[in-house]
Amino acid sequence: MNNNNKIYQKIEKDSEGYLKKTEDWNTEIAKIIAQKENINLRSDHWKIIIFIRNFYLQFKLTPSMRMLIKSIKYKMNHSEINSIYLFKLFPKGPARQASKIAGIPRPNKCL
Numbered sequence: 001m002n003n004n005n006k007i008y009q010k011i012e013k014d015s016e017g018y019l020k021k022t023e024d025w026n027t028e029i030a031k032i033i034a035q036k037e038n039i040n041l042r043s044d045h046w047k048i049i050i051f052i053r054n055f056y057l058q059f060k061l062t063p064s065m066r067m068l069i070k071s072i073k074y075k076m077n078h079s080e081i082n083s084i085y086l087f088k089l090f091p092k093g094p095a096r097q098a099s100k101i102a103g104i105p106r107p108n109k110c111l
Contacts (some may be wrong), residue, residue, distance in 0.1 A: 014106075016100075018104075022056070022103050025104075030102065033103075034101050048072070052098050056105075062107040064095055065086075065093075065107075068098075069086070
């Protein structure tokens, strides 16, 4: 077990594996969470993860799926972003899985 895994093991998480404190997150922790979620992170994943994390830090709100798609289209000027694309990146539910990897709370309403 490498040092990052040891650190991850010590971090407080809820029963579903979401970090209890957003400040415990870093990119190495994100990689460990993604691995546990069976996701091999690529640049497309990171764009969404960083976006969703910044959204949360700015608004103190975890975006729902609809909010996530609208915000990405508006802020990132990606009109091709849709739920199908996001489900390809995060098959267990884009808002839920991306939030977990981004180290933010689980959205209340998510697919």
